[in-house]
Amino acid sequence: MSTSDALIGGRSAGPDAPAVRRHGLDLRLFRSELRLVLRRRRNLALIAVLCCFPVLIGVAVRASAPANGDGPPFLSQVTSNGLFLVFTALTVLLPFFLPLAVSVASGEAVAGEANIGTLRSLLVVPVSRTRLLGVKYAGSVVFSFVCAASVAVVGLVVGLLLFPHGDVTLLSGTTISYADALWRALLVLGYVTAMLAGLCAIGLFVSTLTEVPIGAMAATAVLAIVSEIADSIPQINAVHPYLFSHPWMSFGELLRSPIGWHGLQTGLLTQLVYVAIFLPAAWARLQSKDITS
């Protein structure tokens, strides 16, 4: 099953009225891409694995409460408020598992179609390469959001089931209501998605370089890990602000009072720069590529 199958099947009107159908085609292309990304068994398995973590953490904390300051950040707060399960789970998953899932989806995007030989037929539909790339990128970003949101929702539900819910203590020691905290959790989710959008662009570029999807996935995941390792070496702290993984954990700025907008801005700007570089690079590569399969 590929994006092209759905499209070719639904191709009824002739190519004589492209301007009228352009908008409808984009939507249809995007919908079929979403269906493809969100129905692929591999991706569903990834989401399922991601969702296990909040459950695992919740049950473990319920079974034996950690001492203050033990384990990952927020872990000790989980016992007093279930909402912290969302933040703990995101903190635990953001360094490795979320980027891995995103690498799989974005690395697959173009290389996967090329690998099973559907990229060519997709371009016959006719879909311009630019549009195809745009839709593939949007698909990867939506998948990133779905991954992060699944973790958050499962964390929220498990937290509500196993732990008390009431006012939430922020990093600054200020207490806010549960409803306010839910808004902040939503903002955290948005920020985390934005952070992964940078990796999506890199993954998409890598994906245009090869016809072997597993290679693109692995390379993207490796790039994410390299960036994180470089970020943890203090001797090269001059380059830290330019690493795409550097601002990932800055979602904590949303849990301060007042909110540290400055740090968030920096993080979003970093991702914007990476997207601005790697999307055109992916476009250039796809435009200049011989599509033979």
Add this chain to the structure above:
Amino acid sequence: MSGRRLSGSSQDGRGTVVAMSSPALSRRVVWLVPAAVVLVVLVSITIPRVVASAAPSLPHRSAAQLLVDVAHSGHTPLAGTVVETARLGLPALPEVGDTSISPTSLLAGSHTARVWYDGRNSSRIALVSNLAETDLLRNGRDVWLWTSGKNTAQHARLPASAPQGVETPSPTLTPQDAARRALAAVDPSTRVTVDGTAKVAGRSAYELVLQPRDHRSLVGDVRIAVDSATGVPLRVQVHARGATGRPAFETTFTSVSFSRPSADVFRFSPPPGAKVSTLGLPTSSKGSGPAVDHPDTKPVVHGSGWAAVVELSGVSLPQSGGPADGGRESGGNLLSSMGQAMTPVHGAFGTGQELRTTLVSFLLLDDGRLFVGAVPPAVLEQAAS
């Protein structure tokens, strides 16, 4: 062949690039787009830096006038972000899972703090790391020290007669604190000059330079960027003697605004579930202290000015290689790695270990006496014997 035609025809249908006539040229041409983006990004990163580092032109002000400006700026309300960087040559450690911030960890690496001051008697310093925060708040007579990683709140109540500028223990050095300390050292031992202007946190500032006259001092100069409008010190840089390039210690505002912060910022009540204890003033309580035992006696100062040597007794370093207790906290970690970086010495003063950093030297004798000064170790040994 057929593949080429198929993809080519699809492009024609959409009216986009990849002309079939000269594919080799267009293949190179499309790469101009990402190349242009990279160029734009590089330029937009570089230009603000160049513009920001360009010295603004300001009316002349003498060093003494600037000293007064700084002295009068103590009640300017402000809110901003401060970045402190120490390059003392101490071993830096990777900050992995660092959730608690101890004052000792400020001796290595770079740290960020958010500061607020209402111009009167409320102030707040929030030492922030990725998912942790240590807050020191003063709201009127109440002082709170909140540590998010440990979920502890320590409280102290200042005496009613406390003067406005009472010194509260601060987890970091703001530019104001650092400038005040440097200015306290201004006496015949120091050459004070104004060395042009600078842009700091988007504001134009005068560069006040303090140079120790005593050549034994490891400090080459202290440069204080004084805001031209308010007189608030925006940046303090300490250069080691003879060193060129980056300062050995630096604390600078990266963003600042001089409007009065909202009163909510200074309000604090311990959250439910937090461990609340009493904070001893003026030294921080033993619980949050680093692994150095508190000295039994008051420090003795040998000499004066920049070459002064401070002597503490009853000091012992934690046993190195004990990850069980000191390992997790980065401060304890730093101290034990400092212990490993020390070299054994012996002389007329007895035996001990010494450590030289770019700005400060330490001499720890086996009898528990610790000598610290911004001087080469030889001066410490002299003071010890």
